[in-house]
Amino acid sequence: MTGTRLAADLAALDRDGFVIVPDALPRAWIRALDRELADAFAATPYARGDFYGHRTKRFGRLLTRADRVQDLVLCPHILALAEAVLGTACERIQLNVAQAIAIHPGERAQFPHADQDMWGGVKGTHEFLLNVMWPLTTFTANNGATRLYPGTHRRPLQALDDLPAPVVAACQPGAAICFLGSTVHGGGANITTRPRRGVVIGYSLGWLKPYENPFLAYPPAVARQFPRPLTELLGYVQHRPNLGNFEGQCPSLLLEDTVPAALSAVDALRPDQASMLAAFARHDA
Numbered sequence: 001m002t003g004t005r006l007a008a009d010l011a012a013l014d015r016d017g018f019v020i021v022p023d024a025l026p027r028a029w030i031r032a033l034d035r036e037l038a039d040a041f042a043a044t045p046y047a048r049g050d051f052y053g054h055r056t057k058r059f060g061r062l063l064t065r066a067d068r069v070q071d072l073v074l075c076p077h078i079l080a081l082a083e084a085v086l087g088t089a090c091e092r093i094q095l096n097v098a099q100a101i102a103i104h105p106g107e108r109a110q111f112p113h114a115d116q117d118m119w120g121g122v123k124g125t126h127e128f129l130l131n132v133m134w135p136l137t138t139f140t141a142n143n144g145a146t147r148l149y150p151g152t153h154r155r156p157l158q159a160l161d162d163l164p165a166p167v168v169a170a171c172q173p174g175a176a177i178c179f180l181g182s183t184v185h186g187g188g189a190n191i192t193t194r195p196r197r198g199v200v201i202g203y204s205l206g207w208l209k210p211y212e213n214p215f216l217a218y219p220p221a222v223a224r225q226f227p228r229p230l231t232e233l234l235g236y237v238q239h240r241p242n243l244g245n246f247e248g249q250c251p252s253l254l255l256e257d258t259v260p261a262a263l264s265a266v267d268a269l270r271p272d273q274a275s276m277l278a279a280f281a282r283h284d285a
């Protein structure tokens with residue numbers, strides 16, 4: 001993807017709160033991923049809850065289900081979008097979720113919501129999250145394609161009646177439906193006879209508690225098989241200053257063959273903090 005494409009997609013995200021990239025990955029490649037996830041979809045019982053749905057199947061730990069998911073999470077164009085959206089408000093971004101969602105026939109439309117509402121605190125000064133829905137089957141208005149409410153990232157919703165008409169993210173496997181954590185959206189109703197399957201890959205600010213616990217989903221024995229950029233997205237790295245440490249050190253040491261029995265705590269500061277502290281130490285000496 002080109003820089004022009006990146007700029008156009010960012011402009012659309014900023015204007016509408018979402019953008020559908022039609023050809024982010026080859027369709028056949030996504031179809032192959034769908035086949036690789038078929039057993040997990042079959043084995044997973046329906047969700048329970050008025051948010052998760054009653055005729056919807058969801059499972060996480062996607063990186064353990066198919067090797068292809070690594071390429072999905074590390075898709076360069078999507079990572080560039082996520083860095084551009086979130087990078088000004090954190091030192092590094094993290095993987096927030098990698099979850100498969102199948103909306104089965106008979107499921108009703110999901111409650112329209114903004115995913116950033118999973119976190120407390122004041123919103124509105126910066127984005128918390130970029131979510132990417134990758135359709136595994138064709139998404140249509142009748143089978144539960146994600147519905148996106150344009151412009152809702154700009155104004156907090158007072159009542160559901162205030163929602164604008166949704167845009168139905170009708171698209172093919174290979175497309176990437178990207179939407180901000182502030183954008184109101186929801187899964188659609190499925191009034192067809194076949195399930196609508198998709199995969200959500202989400203990226204959030206590196207200092208937030210991620211939706212899917214990465215250290216339980218991918219403990220060190222699992223994560224050590226992954227390439228470094230992926231382990232960093234999972235949190236096997238510190239977010240300076242010193243956040244997410246293990247015994248005061250970088251948690252990536254748990255991915256090594258041996259872990260020392262005793263460790264010293266070592267500062268991991270941003271350069272501006274390191275120089276401020278060095279100046280303080282000189283002054284105090």
Ligand SMILES: O=C(O)CCC(=O)C(=O)O
Pocket residue numbers: 101103110115133144145146147185186187188198
């Ligand atoms: O399945 C979909 O299209 C959207 C699901 C969603 O927004 C969610 O579960 O938070």
Ligand SMILES: [Fe+2]
Pocket residue numbers: 113114115185186
């Ligand atoms: Fe959502």
